[in-house]
Amino acid sequence: MSMPTDPTDASAALTPVRADAEALGIAETPAQQLWRTFRKDRLAMLGLYVLFVLFVVALVGDVLTSWWVVFDPTTVRLPDKLLPPLSPASAALAKDLLPPFHSYPFGTDELGRNVFARMLQGTFVSLSVGVVAVSISLGIGVTVGGLAGFYGQRKLGPFSVDSWLMRFTDVVLCFPTFFLILTVVALLPPSIYNIMIVIGITSWMSTARFVRAEFLALREQDFVTAAKALGLPEWRIIFRHMIPNAMAPVLVSATINVAHAILTESALSFLGFGVRPPYATWGNILADGRSYIFDAPWLFLIPGSAILLVVLAFNLVGEGLRDALNPKLRKRAS
């Protein structure tokens, strides 16, 4: 049974969820409760395992292809071009060009490059684009939503803060997101950072709305009034109390947004606007493989299936989180 360690830490005792738990005599933190509910969802757990494997593969893959090069994604081996998966390397190759284990687990592309190596390199890039883009959008979304929710009624000129921020959100929402991303990415110099930033600044709107809604609800709660009465500074209230409680829907939407960002990046690569060489992303490999779809379908099927798997995993985890965080369901589960 866990108790607040410092009885004089007044703010800690005011957390509503913990207060409920104590009143009901249930001895677990919200995190533990979340995990317990989440575990019951088999599909979501499967997704989580996949993501874990993915992160490991991404890190290991980046090491094995860039730092301590075991699988070289750039070596050109013309005699071995367009070999199907699990083919052995041909005898015509020079010694220093041979791949590890003398075989190609995923086959080769039109220049004889090892598709397995390229997929390894791409895992890290694809994932990082998704994560960074969503981090950016989270940062912007939480700021905008939080400010609108907390300071909403204060006036700034003719309109309230809430009004300004929500109108601004509306303007950005109106733009056809994919078309706008396409426009900007096509016009800026080709760079992975540009893509991350652009995806980030076009997907913060739903996060902002969630945070604002949560803040509006939380603001009326007793614990906030009490905190204000106690004289706690505003920033402390926001950061220490409100944001952690508002995080629930944000977490869910963040997970799903990572999936969406990965899909968007691969769509951009597919259209030819994505990350340029030398980076290999799954979208790139897919786009290159498209021309060989009749002659070398593995070039297309392998990255496509990988994207499907990863995005599906993120979606399942996100949905699992949403169900686990849903109070109605939670009551039923326990």
Added chain:
Amino acid sequence: MWRFLARTIVQRLLLLVVISIVSHTVIHLAPGEPSEVDSMNPMMKAEDIARIRKSFHLDDPIYLQYLHWMKDLCTGELKSFRDGLPVVPKIWERFLNSLPLFLCTTAIVWTASFPIGIQAALKRGSRYDRSTTFIAYTLISIPGFFLSYVLILWVVRIFHLPVIGLHTFGTESATGALRLMDHIWHLVIPSLMAALTGIAVLSRYVRAQMLEVLEQDYVRTARAKGLDEVHVVYGHALRNALLPFVTMFGLLLPGLISGSVIFEQIFAWPGLGLLGYEAILARDFPVILTLNFMAAALTLLGILLSDILYALVDPRIRLE
């Protein structure tokens, strides 16, 4: 209610102006010039190239270019950089091409989602529900271009059927019935691909709505009153569950431009999405700006439509 509507309309109009200015500014941060001048041709000289640039106003400051655009757009004089044709008729022609695709996709999505979603809600927890849930997630996760090519490969390789474009080329002088069927066939695969994600999302939403409605008190009352299940579900619950979907109609409009770029590119469907894509590649400023502007305008129109429908349908607003 009228005050509500009036306020909304004015707000949306202001947003429209802001959007046009923003979208115009974004474009001009770009490098590159219109690709009209083909300098790989050994027969061109510098003076020839510079002379061509002059005739396209490319050397004026930005705000003058914006005013040029606004003026030309309103007088219908706006001409594309690529081929000098007026922009608005071009967009209109492409719009007419996008429209059947959009309508077919919407028809498939909306007719298929409801039975699937309702059945999932009714048989909640069953194998049917779980498998449709899993399929829905898969459909949302699969990249559209990936699935499209897999399907195209299959159809072309096995059946040697044409899948690309608006109609099969060479059938211009065939019988009217054949041409009609040909048009319909060419609609099938692209709209099916575009519809899959929509079905996944919408059926989940239908399911969620039905579940929520089925828990309401009045449903329990109806059951307690002794009404048979069919009447309860289809007579009472469904009608109330459908309420939010009425307002969703309005939000469908933006899909005409935004979602279609990829599918139109894959299937070479000469619609608005493909027009935008080609315009971006060719730095065709007037077309890009107008499309962005129109997409935002459509979104605004959609939101406005939703607002109006919402006001009409929800009695609480009406009494405000």
Added chain:
Amino acid sequence: MGTKWLLIALPLIVFGVLVQSAFWVPTYASQTRGNPARLRTFLRASIGDAKVLNPVIYSDASSGEVMAGIFEGLVDADQNLKLVGRLADHWQIREDAYVAALPERKLPDGRPATAAHIASLIEAAWKGARLDGIEASIQGLELVPEETRVLTESTLASDAKGKQVPTDVELTIAVPERVRIHLSKVESQLFKKLEPVLGSGYFRDYPFGARFKAKDPRLLQQLSEKLPDLLGIGEHNPIVTFYLRPGVRWHDGVPFTAEDVKFTYEALVSPRNASPHASSYEKIKSVEVVDELTARVTYSRLYAPALIDWMIGLIPKHLLDDAALEREMAKASLSPAARATFSVRNSEFNRHPVGTGPFRFAEWHPDQFIRLRRNEGYWGAKAEYLDVFFRVIPDYLTMELEFQAGALDRYDAPPHQAARYRNNPAYHLLARKRGSYSYIAYNSRRPQFQDVRVRRALGMAIDVDSIIKYVLSGEGKRATGPYYSNTPFNDPSVEPLAYDPAKALALLAETGWKKNARGMLEKDGKPFQFTLVTNNGNPQRKAIMTIAQEAWRKLGIDCKIQAFEWTVFLEDFVHKLNFDAVVLGWSGGEINPDLYQIWHSSQGGQYHLNYPGYDNPRVDELIVRIRDEYDFDAQVALTHQVHRLIAGDQPYTFLYEPVEPIAIDKRIALVEHQPDGSEAYRKIEPTPSGSIDFYFPKWRKLAQEPEYAP
């Protein structure tokens, strides 16, 4: 209850209607299902849409392809790349040469060089056969009095904002007395042969600068290099008289006459039309209409490519002259500002062309297709196909899909698919060769590329034969120099660069590049580093970049590669001369030996075509001589020399000339009508010069693959 069944029935109905349509649609095998006219329709595709269907102002290949069937020029190239008449039935070439009088100088016999004295000396030499053979061509002499000529020349000048814009300068020239010599053929060595008669220094020391006047002396100064071309001491005026084919009509029925030839010339050089081809026609002094079917073109100086330039499609005067443009403007009710700049460029004609060719324009849906119909009133043999569609399909995969479904009759297969199509019984695979080659160009302004040994070493490190074998799947040939191998200008004895990385390293060492501790090449403490760029969307170029990068990495060179969108690539890198090395290609112009714009050292400025900045004075001299050389064999000898010199200097690493595999439906054959009314069929093969489309008007699709005539 009803609602439930409705909910289930609706989607089933929708699906049912959609799926049943598949049974009506024609497939590859049954292309004529419900549509027998399919056999008379030819469908082809290209990646990009045409821009403008007007031969005078077009500049892209897609427009050119479509126009090939619609427009015709005065001359054309036959299947062996020899010039034959098309709209011109035959032609005659002769010359009028002018010698200007220089009264302040003395002739060898002591008299001042007035026109009369010069004429008498020349006449004497002519009659006395002392002109080294030229006297056979001289037909007569006459005196030409002084005159004032007014010309407009164009140059670049800074406008109010400091930008370089093309500016027209009006020049007034006080032309001195001259002697006109009529010659029956072009004698390019005439003035050299006159030197013994008039004095060896007669044609040197240009004295006429003062005879030019312009409003702005600074602009005149900028034109100073051009002045000898505008008024020379000796001036060649080659004259080509074209005798036009009778009975030719434009697609709208109006007869074709010499007025159209003159009008086409005027449209080409008019600054209002901003024609990209204007520079080729600026050597023309005038085009006169002698009579309805005779046009006389006078050139202001020697210009060997003259006839080749008349392959350009002619445009109709009655639809594009000022009166016609006036009518268009009136119909369109334009603002005064728009009226002032209205020209051929703005005309509706460019979207609805009218020509004289075997096909007439029918309709154009932008970015979708262009449709041509057979010209029933064609002066030559009518085409077999009734309809030709040029579809726009922006990617190769879609093209292949359409081809396999029977919605395209012709497919440009990428090299790696050639084997698959060759072995497929349903298709013919043809190998098209047209003038084109790929190369890697080095910017000679960058210090590391200035030594020829470095460039040769870089070229030797790349195994081009292996590129041809693997990237092109064998469909290609080594390129050795600036002339295409299917033309006589190419010197077949020039050997391609050998693949020898060891020798390459040795050459680099000779120039001071040694391997440092990390195995990278270094000179004076600086590593050998540069960036190789090319454009997106071309898988062969991408492969070349990657292969070159790897090959050079093994030598110890750090090469980075980047690909950009085509317009950005051209504008920011090529045109601005802002590159280290690029992968590019040239195509077209096989029949033209003139390399001025690509290889002359004066063409090394921004927006010009000699972007590597190649500068070899000997090659410059030869290029100018080729332009002036009218004798074909002499010209070929000169081009062989140029070929050898450029191959030796390796300003490019010349890579390969691709052979383009083209797949067509086996049911398409060449139709030949026999005198007894029946049809004989022959298989479609490339011509000796490698062209596939030469006999296109004779192609037709049959219900099944025919029996071929022996």
